Amino acid sequence: xxxxxxxxxxxxxxxxxxxxxxxxxxxxxxxxxxxxxxxxxxxxxxxxxxxxxxxxxxxxxxxxxxxxxxxxxxxxxxxxxxxxxxxxxxxxxxxxxxxxxxxxxxxxxxxxxxxxxxxxxxxxxxxxxxxxxxxxxxxxxxxxxxxxxxxxxxxxxxxxxxxx
Numbered sequence: 001x002x003x004x005x006x007x008x009x010x011x012x013x014x015x016x017x018x019x020x021x022x023x024x025x026x027x028x029x030x031x032x033x034x035x036x037x038x039x040x041x042x043x044x045x046x047x048x049x050x051x052x053x054x055x056x057x058x059x060x061x062x063x064x065x066x067x068x069x070x071x072x073x074x075x076x077x078x079x080x081x082x083x084x085x086x087x088x089x090x091x092x093x094x095x096x097x098x099x100x101x102x103x104x105x106x107x108x109x110x111x112x113x114x115x116x117x118x119x120x121x122x123x124x125x126x127x128x129x130x131x132x133x134x135x136x137x138x139x140x141x142x143x144x145x146x147x148x149x150x151x152x153x154x155x156x157x158x159x160x161x162x163x164x
Contacts, residue, residue: 009051009059013084016045020086043086051080100133100159102140107131111142111155120144120152127152133159 020043048069050062061082068074108131111117121127124146131142144153 007061007063009061012061016084017086041087045082045084045086047082047084048079049082050074050078051082100135100140101161102159104131104133107140107142107157111144111157114155117144117153117155124152131157 140157
């Protein structure tokens with residue numbers, strides 16, 4: 001079976017995105033009135049590949065040629081279809097969608113003050129609480145780790161301003 005060396009899925013997706021970006025730049029080259037970041041409104045990429053997972057859960061791909069499948073060297077039932085959709089958005093759309101209403105410190109404090117989290121902090125000798133905003137969901141993902149960096153609590157907090 002003529003396969004490529006397994007590649008990290010994240011690296012593959014990043015390279016595909018960069019390739020699309022370069023293609024957009026080539027299409028709009030020399031046309032100053034065309035915003036090259038939105039020349040291609042959407043694109044789809046479909047890849048047939050064998051997907052593997054390592055011991056920590058990182059996914060990798062072994063891409064296959066059409067010849068591998070046609071020649072019978074590969075059982076089509078073990079192939080995964082990876083579909084990636086790229087959708088263009090103007091920088092203004094991304095900015096307005098990405099800006100959280102609440103401040104990061106406010107979110108961390110609100111979770112740290114929760115009875116269950118405060119009690120865990122007392123029992124475990126302190127916690128490292130971090131928050132990350134998830135713009136697509138308009139929510140914060142807040143994680144609390146103990147001093148051995150073990151995840152002990154994960155909380156999803158809506159991005160809503162509270163009065164009071």
